[in-house]
Amino acid sequence: MGTVNLDNRSFRxxxxxTAFIPSRDFAASVEEMLEKDFSHCRRVTIDEINQRPVWMKVVSRAAYLMAPVQ
Structure with missing residues (x-):
């Protein structure tokens, strides 16, 4: 659930x-699903990101660079 992404990566x-589903039952089930997901999350601080090992930072950057965009 979110905003519409109008770019090549999103489409291709x-x-x-994009779908519009005018259903209160559907909206309630999505809300329940998201609340359950959010209950398992935690905020990651910039300090935690900065303290990651160098190899993890390199792998993260490489994965980003290798993602195809057409």
């Missing part, structure tokens, strides 16, 4: 679609 790589 991720196969994103």
């Amino acid at each position: 790589l991720n196969f994103e679609i």
